[in-house]
Amino acid sequence: MMKSRALLPLVGVAILLGIWAIVNGLKLVDPVLLPSPLSTFHTLWQGMIGGKLGADFLKTVARTVSSTAIAAVIAIPLGILLGSSEKVYRSVEFLIDFFRSTPASAMFPLFLVLFGVGDRTKISVAAFGAALVILFNVAYGVMNARKTRLLAAKVMGASRSRVLFDVMLKESLPQTFVGLRNGVSLALVIIVVAEMFIGSTDGLGQRVFEAQQLFDMPGMYAAIFAAGALGYTLNLLFLVIERRFVHWAGR
Amino acid sequence: MTRPAPRTAAKPADGFDYSHRTAPHVTIRGLCKRYTDATIYDHFDFDIPRGKLISVFGPNGCGKSTLINMIAGLVPPDAGEVLFDGRPLSRVKFGYVFQNYREALFPWLPAFDNIAYPLKLMGVSKPQRKARVERLIERLGVKIDLALYPYYLSGGQQQLVSIMRALIVEPEMLFLDEPFSALDYEMTLFMRDQLQRVFIETSTTMVLVSHDLEEAVYLSDYVLLLSRHPARVVEFVSYDAPRPRTDKTLSEPGFIATKAHCLKLFQREVKRA
Numbered sequence: 001m002m003k004s005r006a007l008l009p010l011v012g013v014a015i016l017l018g019i020w021a022i023v024n025g026l027k028l029v030d031p032v033l034l035p036s037p038l039s040t041f042h043t044l045w046q047g048m049i050g051g052k053l054g055a056d057f058l059k060t061v062a063r064t065v066s067s068t069a070i071a072a073v074i075a076i077p078l079g080i081l082l083g084s085s086e087k088v089y090r091s092v093e094f095l096i097d098f099f100r101s102t103p104a105s106a107m108f109p110l111f112l113v114l115f116g117v118g119d120r121t122k123i124s125v126a127a128f129g130a131a132l133v134i135l136f137n138v139a140y141g142v143m144n145a146r147k148t149r150l151l152a153a154k155v156m157g158a159s160r161s162r163v164l165f166d167v168m169l170k171e172s173l174p175q176t177f178v179g180l181r182n183g184v185s186l187a188l189v190i191i192v193v194a195e196m197f198i199g200s201t202d203g204l205g206q207r208v209f210e211a212q213q214l215f216d217m218p219g220m221y222a223a224i225f226a227a228g229a230l231g232y233t234l235n236l237l238f239l240v241i242e243r244r245f246v247h248w249a250g251r
Numbered sequence: 252m253t254r255p256a257p258r259t260a261a262k263p264a265d266g267f268d269y270s271h272r273t274a275p276h277v278t279i280r281g282l283c284k285r286y287t288d289a290t291i292y293d294h295f296d297f298d299i300p301r302g303k304l305i306s307v308f309g310p311n312g313c314g315k316s317t318l319i320n321m322i323a324g325l326v327p328p329d330a331g332e333v334l335f336d337g338r339p340l341s342r343v344k345f346g347y348v349f350q351n352y353r354e355a356l357f358p359w360l361p362a363f364d365n366i367a368y369p370l371k372l373m374g375v376s377k378p379q380r381k382a383r384v385e386r387l388i389e390r391l392g393v394k395i396d397l398a399l400y401p402y403y404l405s406g407g408q409q410q411l412v413s414i415m416r417a418l419i420v421e422p423e424m425l426f427l428d429e430p431f432s433a434l435d436y437e438m439t440l441f442m443r444d445q446l447q448r449v450f451i452e453t454s455t456t457m458v459l460v461s462h463d464l465e466e467a468v469y470l471s472d473y474v475l476l477l478s479r480h481p482a483r484v485v486e487f488v489s490y491d492a493p494r495p496r497t498d499k500t501l502s503e504p505g506f507i508a509t510k511a512h513c514l515k516l517f518q519r520e521v522k523r524a
Contacts, residue, residue: 156369
């Protein structure tokens with residue numbers, strides 16, 4: 001019973017692959033546009049274990065991870081600072097919400113002017129987008145720290161800095177992880193778009209774009225799947241870290 | 252404001268003789284507190300006797316919790332003064348137990364570390380902290396696996412952990428704000444006896460806010476009956492049945508009479524428009 005439940009997610013995958021194989025087998029769609037699942041996954045496998053795709057994959061991972069790391073290093077302390085005083089947060093809330101709502105891709109030209117064509121532009125735009133998402137979540141986590149818990153610490157004689165580090169920081173952790181997960185997803189989106197359009201020679205975005213330009217459909221689908229796997233894995237990774245370090249979340 | 256002062260001092264179980272210390276423990280003078288829609292306290296005076304357990308009881312919204320929160324410094328009074336043996340609160344070690352144990356404990360620390368946390372704030376070394384928590388566990392006869400995180404414990408166990416956290420600094424006073432009202436009845440009965448045991452063991456002056464008259468009378472040496480706001484002392488009812496009190500206490504004439512007396516006063520207050 002338990003075992004069959006654990007296998008349920010595979011049902012959807014099997015259905016999708018089945019439909020894909022049937023459509024391909026009956027030639028309902030031009031096979032040039034939709035290659036068979038087998039040739040797609042073969043290309044994915046070949047590309048990942050030694051082909052160009054693997055190198056591009058690693059390049060995108062490096063960019064996404066470094067932009068998220070930069071965003072976290074800036075946004076977490078700043079979020080704690082802003083969140084620990086509601087007045088301070090309210091005074092910059094509009095700015096944060098405004099730039100959070102601005103599509104980061106609209107900032108590419110600006111960052112190109114600032115940092116030139118290269119990794120620095122891609123990473124900094126992605127870091128900018130991710131930082132705002134993380135900042136907003138951390139600040140809210142701190143602001144929504146349970147009042148009773150803060151009072152309890154205060155009543156036990158904790159100083160302001162003790163309350164901040166021992167209570168507010170811990171209280172904000174679950175929300176901080178929500179921010180990190182959303183931030184890394186956003187960073188990946190921005191990095192892939194940047195790799196496609198702003199003068200890149202490598203990365204998954206470039207791979208998808210180039211494969212499409214060369215009409216290499218199996219290669220394009222393979223790169224898309226690689227990007228999907230990367231996004232899913234990053235999210236899962238943060239979930240696992242969260243379960244470990246924020247074991248009390250939701251209890 | 253007149254009320255009978257306790258005539259005899261506490262005889263704590265630890266064998267020390269405190270009988271020379273008959274002065275009130277806490278003196279409250281001219282306490283005022285106004286919220287936007289009502290004056291809760293208007294020049295309120297009261298003395299809290301030493302080494303006694305007093306319960307604060309009164310109509311809804313009369314400011315029971317506000318009173319202990321002002322005494323414990325959680326809510327600033329508009330005017331007035333609270334002194335502990337003539338000293339301000341900042342020089343007093345006290346414990347506070349919240350109604351909402353779930354939100355008062357730190358879920359990121361195991362129960363043991365929760366209890367030791369106030370000692371950490373005081374700069375006590377790690378081995379010392381461990382020794383003191385273990386001593387307290389033994390003294391109270393607590394049988395909980397304190398290596399667990401609080402969310403693995405039952406409500407009563409969590410509240411017991413909060414009480415222990417309040418007691419670990421050996422406070423001279425303990426405030427309890429409806430500590431058992433979030434527990435089911437069975438657990439409440441058990442926790443009352445745990446608290447009574449703590450009281451007998453430590454003779455700490457305790458102020459308990461309660462909305463349950465049976466609990467208020469059963470646990471306390473005095474019941475402080477408050478009026479509707481602005482709160483006055485309706486009566487400071489003494490109840491001196493010997494401890495440990497048990498289930499039998501609940502059916503003794505003295506208990507029944509005291510409870511009936513308090514209820515009568517309470518209902519008169521509630522009806523007073």
